[in-house]
Structure formats: C-alpha cells, structure tokens
Amino acid sequence: MPDTMSQKTAREGLSNPELFEGGISATKNGVAEPFVQTAAERQIEEAERLRERQSNALLKLVMKAKQEVAEGKTVSPEVALQRLRASRK
Structure with a gap:
C-alpha cells in the first residue's frame, strides 16, 4: 500500500x-x-474487547468472593445445597 x-x-x-x-x-x-x-480486523478487535470485558468481570467476581471470605460471609457446601434446592421449589 x-x-x-x-x-x-x-x-x-x-x-x-x-x-x-x-x-x-x-x-x-x-x-x-x-x-x-476491514471487516476481519473489526471482528478481531471486537473479539478482543469481549475477552477483556469477560476477564474484568471474572476478576470482579473473584475480588468480591475474596472480600466476602475475609468478612466471614461463607456457608458450608451442605447449607449452599439446601438453599439451592429450596430456591428451586
């Protein structure tokens, strides 16, 4: 070119x-x-943006979970299953 x-x-x-x-x-x-x-370049750029947003969302979830563990806001697996089953009824 x-x-x-x-x-x-x-x-x-x-x-x-x-x-x-x-x-x-x-x-x-x-x-x-x-x-x-080009359209191909645009698709690559959009895919990269999507991966970046997904990575950021996952990082936020991990940080939130870490904060909740530090604050003692945890439940046992048995309690979690009971709550899940109860919510499905």
Missing part, C-alpha cells in the same frame, strides 16, 4: 479490502480523520 493516496483513489478502492490492510489514518490539513479498517 502506498504511503499516501488521493481521496478519489481511496473511494475507488473501497471494494478492494487488501488495499486497506492494517487500516488507514486519513488526515486533512494534518488533522486526523476517520479510521477505516
């Missing part, structure tokens, strides 16, 4: 995703404009 291209060339090349591999950063008078990326 060339370092620079005209707007006309970019518009004409929109049907050719290989032309935009890695994305582009368009500038106008030195000011950044919209970023264009």
